[in-house]
Amino acid sequence: xxxxxxxxxxxxxxxxxxxxxxxxxxxxxxxxxxxxxxxxxxxxxxxxxxxxxxxxxxxxxxxxxxxxxxxxxxxxxxxxxxxxxxxxxxxxxxxxxxxxxxxxxxxxxxxxxxxxxxxxxxxxxxxxxxxxxxxxxxxxxxxxxxxxxxxxxxxxxxxxxxxxxxxxxxxxxxxxxxxxxxxxxxxxxxxxxxxxxxxxxxxxxxxxxxxxxxxxxxxxxxxxxxxxxxxxxxxxxxxxxxxxxxxxxxxxxxxxxxxxxxxxxxxxxxxxxxxxxxxxxxxxxxxxxxxxxxxxxxxxxxxxxxxxxxxxxxxxxxxxxxxxxxxxxxxxxxxxxxxxxxxxxxxxxxxxxxxxxxxxxxxxxxxxxxxxxxxxxxxxxxxxxxxxxxxxxxxxxxxxxxxxxxxxxxxxxxxxxxxxxxxxxxxxxxxxxxxxxxxxxxxxxxxxxxxxxxxxxxxxxxxxxxxxxxxxxxxxxxxxxxxx
Ligand code: NAD
Numbered sequence: 337x338x339x340x341x342x343x344x345x346x347x348x349x350x351x352x353x354x355x356x357x358x359x360x361x362x363x364x365x366x367x368x369x370x371x372x373x374x375x376x377x378x379x380x381x382x383x384x385x386x387x388x389x390x391x392x393x394x395x396x397x398x399x400x401x402x403x404x405x406x407x408x409x410x411x412x413x414x415x416x417x418x419x420x421x422x423x424x425x426x427x428x429x430x431x432x433x434x435x436x437x438x439x440x441x442x443x444x445x446x447x448x449x450x451x452x453x454x455x456x457x458x459x460x461x462x463x464x465x466x467x468x469x470x471x472x473x474x475x476x477x478x479x480x481x482x483x484x485x486x487x488x489x490x491x492x493x494x495x496x497x498x499x500x501x502x503x504x505x506x507x508x509x510x511x512x513x514x515x516x517x518x519x520x521x522x523x524x525x526x527x528x529x530x531x532x533x534x535x536x537x538x539x540x541x542x543x544x545x546x547x548x549x550x551x552x553x554x555x556x557x558x559x560x561x562x563x564x565x566x567x568x569x570x571x572x573x574x575x576x577x578x579x580x581x582x583x584x585x586x587x588x589x590x591x592x593x594x595x596x597x598x599x600x601x602x603x604x605x606x607x608x609x610x611x612x613x614x615x616x617x618x619x620x621x622x623x624x625x626x627x628x629x630x631x632x633x634x635x636x637x638x639x640x641x642x643x644x645x646x647x648x649x650x651x652x653x654x655x656x657x658x659x660x661x662x663x664x665x666x667x668x669x670x671x672x673x674x675x676x677x678x679x680x681x682x683x684x685x686x687x688x689x690x691x692x693x694x695x696x697x698x699x700x701x702x703x704x705x706x707x708x709x710x711x712x713x714x715x716x717x718x719x720x721x722x723x724x725x726x727x728x729x730x731x732x733x734x735x736x737x738x739x740x741x742x743x744x745x746x747x748x749x750x751x752x753x754x755x756x757x758x759x760x761x762x763x764x765x766x767x768x769x770x771x772x773x774x775x776x777x778x779x780x781x782x783x784x785x786x787x788x789x790x791x792x793x794x795x796x797x798x799x800x801x802x803x804x805x806x807x808x809x810x811x812x813x814x815x816x817x818x819x820x
Contacts (some may be wrong), residue, residue: 344530378526379540380519385551388507389476389539390724392558395505397535399475403454405533409500410453414529416492418448418522420813422487427741428517432485434680435814439613442781443789451497456802469502469815473806475503475729480559482550482574484566484718486616486680489521490788491565494800496525498788499563501802505561508541508585509550519543554579561805565790567715573730582797582804584790587618587745588715589775593626594729594751595633601772603637603748609748610721610775610810611699614680618791619768623712623739624702625732631725638723644683644694646703646720650664653690654720655710674716683719708736729753733760740764745793748775767793777819781818 364634381387398405417424458473479499483491493507501505510518518544522539530536542549550570553559554577562581574581593602610621626634639645646654659672669672683698694701705711705722711721726732731749736747746768749760761769768778768791777783779791779799788800797804 346561358726368650369522370732374434377537379522379537380543381540384496384509384542384549385556387540387542388478388480388553388558390607391507393541394535394540395475395477395503395538395698397537398500398503400535401505401533401535405535406500406503408532409529409535409538410497412526412532413493413496413500414448414451416528416696417444417489417521418526420521421445424517424521427520428487428514431517432488432514432680435487435613435616436682438446440487440490443487443613443738444493446787447490447493447497451494452786453497453501457806458803462819463716463820464816467812467814468811470784470811472809472811473502473803474809476561476807477504478556478559478807479504479506479805480507480553480556480562480579481506482517482564482566482570483508483510484513486510486618487789488518491609491670492521492539493525494568494788495563495565495790498790498802499805500538500646502528502639502805504561505538507553507556508539509543509545509553511690514701515541515543515545520774537590546715546725562791563800563805564791571794582790582792582800583795584618584792584800585743585745585794586611586715587743587793588713588741589619589746589748589766591624591750592729592732592736593620593624593630594749594753594756595627595629595632596752597634597750598751598752598757598772599630599633600640603634603641603774604746605750605774606638606721607641607700608641608691609776611719612774612776613681614682614719615675616680616715618715621748621775622715622720624721625707625726625735625739626723627729627732628725628727629692630725635702635723636706638657638700641697643700643702644687644698645655646690646701648704650690650692651703651705651709651711651722654686654703655687655714658686658716658718658720659710659714672710672714674714674718679717682716686718686720695783707738711761714741729756729759733763736760739807740766743789743793745772746775748780750774765796767791772817781814 421441421444431435462469565584567586571583571585687694701720747764747766748770772777780787790800
């Protein structure tokens with residue numbers, strides 16, 4: 337029997353689909369594509385071409401209405417994502433069946449306060465003997481955004497605030513497994529933005545995103561910039577399009593614990609970060625390198641804080657379930673693929689997969705492995721973390737760098753030794769480096785700073801902001817308008 341959440345997803349999506357069908361029938365004889373588009377679709381279209389055109393028309397209106405309209409639209413998004421956090425968190429959880437409901441709700445609520453707006457646009461002026469030069473930050477127009485299954489509505493919400501603050505409209509190709517909740521949020525945002533500004537399609541998408549709609553979006557002449565949030569395949573695909581792509585790619589964040597760390601606190605932080613939304617976050621702790629002299633104590637603290645230890649046979653049994661080798665182990669392409677049935681599932685579900693019963697409230701499983709173990713190497717996105725003993729902090733840093741694979745994403749260290757912290761910060765060269773806290777502090781959740789769920793790693797923009805989605809323009813007045 338369908339749960340209430342599933343029925344709600346189906347009901348809202350059926351409404352959208354019914355309206356689209358009616359629109360198609362009504363538009364059968366329509367002469368022009370622009371007229372065939374339903375002006376009350378509020379962002380959800382069947383064809384990518386229509387979604388991109390509608391976003392472009394709304395971009396032009398936003399440009400006409402100015403910065404105040406951007407502020408009003410953002411205000412509406414902030415209000416709605418907090419107001420609807422529970423309902424939309426439940427929708428996303430019901431649709432994707434991954435992660436933890438409480439964290440899905442929290443990820444939406446924090447978008448309201450922590451994602452920056454127009455105040456981030458830093459204009460500059462130079463005044464001197466030759467006159468006045470103004471450097472301003474202009475929108476691109478329509479941005480094509482690709483969002484992940486791991487946090488569909490939070491990512492699209494953060495992107496929407498950042499991109500509208502910079503004066504853009506957005507067309508999304510969302511993850512097919514999280515497209516319904518995305519469509520519901522996009523429609524609600526547009527309806528409320530329309531009430532506040534008269535613009536109906538600042539955020540658009542398609543009912544059924546596919547690789548073909550991705551292609552159509554990337555090729556659309558009115559889509560001027562891409563922003564990709566996802567794994568290696570989509571980053572590679574976006575970079576091949578010939579358009580500028582801001583890529584928020586994969587991570588495999590290592591944790592180093594040295595002999596000076598506060599071990600009780602380190603254990604709590606590792607659990608908090610690695611168990612957050614069942615380790616779906618790209619910034620989430622994925623493997624631990626601990627200095628041998630304190631390894632036993634760290635393990636004791638992890639158990640004390642509620643994590644459940646697997647023995648080596650159980651770790652191997654879980655690895656066998658957690659990864660699949662499409663072409664067979666050791667043959668052809670030996671690269672493993674993570675088993676989607678276990679990604680983002682509860683620790684108790686992982687345990688059950690290997691015939692083990694743990695309390696349902698268990699946040700995290702852990703087990704000791706060697707540094708070259710598959711659980712260390714692969715971005716598993718599951719609430720299991722491998723613990724690797726190393727002789728000293730230098731080896732820990734070296735192994736952490738290997739495990740991070742040069743993604744330049746996130747690394748975490750627990751230490752009270754300033755020299756060790758500095759050494760790792762410099763050597764690991766990641767976009768986020770978190771010291772003595774859980775990973776999410778790097779996005780402003782319990783740490784200073786602002787939030788975005790798109791952390792541009794291979795392309796180097798970092799935690800994205802409104803400035804990320806602007807074009808720098810210079811306007812020069814010669815021999816006038818200077819004030820001296
Ligand atoms: P995914 O790569 O499977 O999907 C992400 C998006 O890319 C989806 O919209 C999907 O439909 C699309 N996609 C996938 N392959 C594609 C292809 N070949 N061509 C066109 N589109 C394609 O990832 P996911 O499981 O949804 O999310 C998890 C991944 O995303 C992890 O690797 C995680 O580290 C990464 N991620 C990174 C950030 C960041 O800010 N850097 C944030 C969230 C997730």
